[in-house]
Amino acid sequence: MGATMSRRHRPETFWRQSLNPDDNLIHPKNWKANDPLYRYLELKREKLEDRDLGTIMRMVVMYCPCQASRCKCKAGNFMGDKHNTEGWTHSNCIRSGCNHLLSDHTLHLTSASRTKFMALVKLVFDINNIKASLEIAYQKPKSQRNIVIEEVYNSVYKVLCKSVRGDPFKAPNFDKIYGSPPYEKIHIEQILINFCMRFFGSNKAVLTFEEALMVTKIVLHLFNSWMWTIPDNKSHDQHLYSNSYSFYYSRYMVHCAIPRLSHSISPRYQATAIFGSDVLKYTLKSFSNELQVWCYKSNIMWNEHTNLYCMTKMPM
Numbered sequence: 001m002g003a004t005m006s007r008r009h010r011p012e013t014f015w016r017q018s019l020n021p022d023d024n025l026i027h028p029k030n031w032k033a034n035d036p037l038y039r040y041l042e043l044k045r046e047k048l049e050d051r052d053l054g055t056i057m058r059m060v061v062m063y064c065p066c067q068a069s070r071c072k073c074k075a076g077n078f079m080g081d082k083h084n085t086e087g088w089t090h091s092n093c094i095r096s097g098c099n100h101l102l103s104d105h106t107l108h109l110t111s112a113s114r115t116k117f118m119a120l121v122k123l124v125f126d127i128n129n130i131k132a133s134l135e136i137a138y139q140k141p142k143s144q145r146n147i148v149i150e151e152v153y154n155s156v157y158k159v160l161c162k163s164v165r166g167d168p169f170k171a172p173n174f175d176k177i178y179g180s181p182p183y184e185k186i187h188i189e190q191i192l193i194n195f196c197m198r199f200f201g202s203n204k205a206v207l208t209f210e211e212a213l214m215v216t217k218i219v220l221h222l223f224n225s226w227m228w229t230i231p232d233n234k235s236h237d238q239h240l241y242s243n244s245y246s247f248y249y250s251r252y253m254v255h256c257a258i259p260r261l262s263h264s265i266s267p268r269y270q271a272t273a274i275f276g277s278d279v280l281k282y283t284l285k286s287f288s289n290e291l292q293v294w295c296y297k298s299n300i301m302w303n304e305h306t307n308l309y310c311m312t313k314m315p316m
Contacts, residue, residue, distance in 0.1 A: 024189075025181055025273040027224065038260050045125045045263070049118065057106060060124050063164045066093065066100050067107040073098035074165055076105035108168075116169045119264070123164055123172070126262040130157045133261075148231045148246045152253045156262065172264060178251050181269050184242075184276025188223070191277060192216050222291060224270045228252055229286045245282045248275060 032038050048056065066073040076098075078091040092099050109117060134153050137145060155177050163172040193216060200212035207215065231246045252271060259268035271279070 025269050026267045027270055031268065035260060038263070041129070041261065042263065045122060048125060049121060056121060057109075059128075060109070060120060061102055061105045063124055063127060063161060064105040064109070064168070065165045066098055066105050068100045068104045071098055071100060071104075073100070073105075076102045078102055112169065120164070120168045123160060123168065123264040126264045127157065127160045127164070130160065130262060146230055148249060149253070152250050152258075156254065156258060156265070160262070160264065171266065174254055174265070178254050181251075181255055181274035182276075183248070183251060183274055184278060187274060187276045188272040188280050189220055189270075191280060192220065192272075219291075220272045222294075223272050223287060224256075226271075226287055226290065227257065228271075228283060240281065241278050243278060248279050248282065252279075 032042075048059075061076040063075050065071075065075065073093060073095050075095070076093045077095050079094055091102050093102055093105065109120070112120070130153055134150070134157060137150050137153070156174070159172050159174055159177065163170065193213070196209065196212040196216055200207055200209050228249060231249050252275070254265070255269040255274065256271050259265045
């Protein structure tokens with residue numbers, strides 16, 4: 001939760017950033033082990049990594065630029081038996097202007113360590129998944145397609161492909177498109193903690209200060225796990241916001257949601273640590289409604305402590 005919480009501290013104390021701001025922006029490391037979607041894709045990738053080298057290299061070469069002198073071919077392609085995991089290396093790339101051996105597309109990989117090579121395999125695996133998601137989106141009727149989501153996936157796809165072609169062993173950088181987190185100076189975690197300081201710091205409050213902080217901690221955790229509402233065409237009073245909901249949603253997708261699907265995008269950020277009052281105003285009603293439904297459906301599986309706070313003390 002950041003700084004040590006005490007009644008002696010004034011609310012302004014919690015507006016200060018930590019010595020290393022990134023420490024409080026990133027999801028705890030154990031989220032990967034506890035996320036079924038992340039684990040499912042990780043297991044699929046591990047199965048791919050266990051296959052013979054020929055199969056893996058044939059997949060990788062489709063995204064690697066030709067290393068031959070003055071050749072401008074950005075990705076290898078060939079005609080032949082897709083199940084042939086060895087003979088393809090002696091085939092020529094059929095892309096216009098290339099016609100070099102496909103093995104020329106992988107010359108820069110021959111001296112790479114296993115760690116670097118596996119990072120590249122992860123990157124290519126993610127590219128294929130993003131590409132498949134885009135193909136599914138394009139097949140939907142126009143009335144069911146969402147332009148914001150398609151634009152995000154397109155941007156992610158282009159950055160990942162550019163990363164493979166430029167420096168395949170360097171982490172992809174999305175800052176030029178979506179900026180660097182945090183996006184709002186005073187973030188949601190600080191807002192809610194300051195609210196507790198002001199509202200529950202007096203003896204007249206319904207909850208004690210310690211109880212309020214515990215509820216806040218639970219709400220922050222649930223908000224960071226919550227999938228935001230997909231943007232629609234509803235208009236908002238622009239005088240109330242600094243940016244559109246689509247602006248924040250695109251950044252949420254890249255830094256908070258897509259790292260579950262595309263593991264080469266790292267780290268995964270906590271939404272409550274990189275977004276502030278604008279996002280809170282946009283999402284509070286939807287989050288509150290869905291949280292209430294979730295609580296009443298899930299409470300039969302909770303222990304006594306969780307039930308006490310989520311069903312009795314948490315404001316709905």
